[in-house]
Amino acid sequence: MSTLILQPSREDYLIACLAAFAIMIHIFEAAIPSPFPGVKPGLANVITIASLLVFGWKIAAWISFLRVLVGSLMIGTFLSPTFAMSLAGAISSIFLLGICWKIFGHRLGAIGYSILAAFAHMAGQFLMAYLLFIPHPGLLKLLPIFMTLALVFGLLSGIIAAAMIRKVPH
C-alpha cells in the first residue's frame, strides 16, 4: 500500500495560521447581536486586508475563503442563506481587492482597501439577498443604510489593519 504524504509548504502554514485568526474573530463576532440581519462589523476582514498588504492577494483570497467556509461550519450556518450571502460578499470583495491591487498596489493603504472591500462585501451580499430571497424593490430602500454602515465599519477595520501592519515587522 502506498502512502501519499503531502508536505505543507511555508505558505500553507502561513495561510492556516492567519485563517485561524480570522475564523476566531469571525466566531466571536457572531455572538454579538446585531439590529440588522447581515450587518456585522466584519473585523475578520482586518486579517484579510493586512495579509493583502503584507503577503499579497493570493494569500488574502485563501484566508477570506477559508474564513467563510470554516466559520460557517463552526457556527452552524453552512449552506444556509446566511452562508450564501456571506460567500457572495467574500467573493465580490476579494475580486474587487484583486482588481484594485493590480491597478493601485501600494499606492492605496489599508484604509482604502478596507473601505473598498467592505463596499464590495455589502454589495455582493445585498445582490444575493435581492436576487435569491427578497426580490422586491422595497429592499432597495435599505441599501443606503447598509452602505453607510459598510463605510463606517470598513473605515474602522481599515484603521485597525493599518495599526496592525505598523506593528508587524516585514
Added chain:
Amino acid sequence: MFKTGDKLVLISALVFVGWLYGQFWFSDGRGDFAQITIDGKEQQLVSLAENKILEMRGKTGVSELEINDGRIRFKHSPCPNQICVHAGWLEHGGEFAACLPNHVAVEIVANNTLFDSINF
C-alpha cells in the same frame, strides 16, 4: 496612516453613499413616462421630462394633455362632466385618468408604482 489614495477612496465612498441616499430615498417614485391610450388600442409613450401640451384626437374631439414638471393632466376635454380634467395632475407610477366619452386614457409608467394592481 492615511495615504493620498486612501483619502481619495474615502471621499469617493462618501459621495457614493450620498448618491445612494438621493437615489433611493429622495426620488419620490415619480414616473418618467406616461402611456396614452386612444380608443383602447392606439398607445403611445411620452416622456414627462419636457414641458409641453399634447393634442390627442379622440372619438368626439381633441383632448389637450399638459405635461409640466414631470406631471401630466387633462387640460381640456370635449366631454360633458369633465371627470378627466378634475382628476388633476398625475405624477406617481400607476396613477390613471381617462376621458371615457372621448376614449382617451393616460397612465403613468414607472418602476415604483403607487398600487400593486388595479381592477376595473
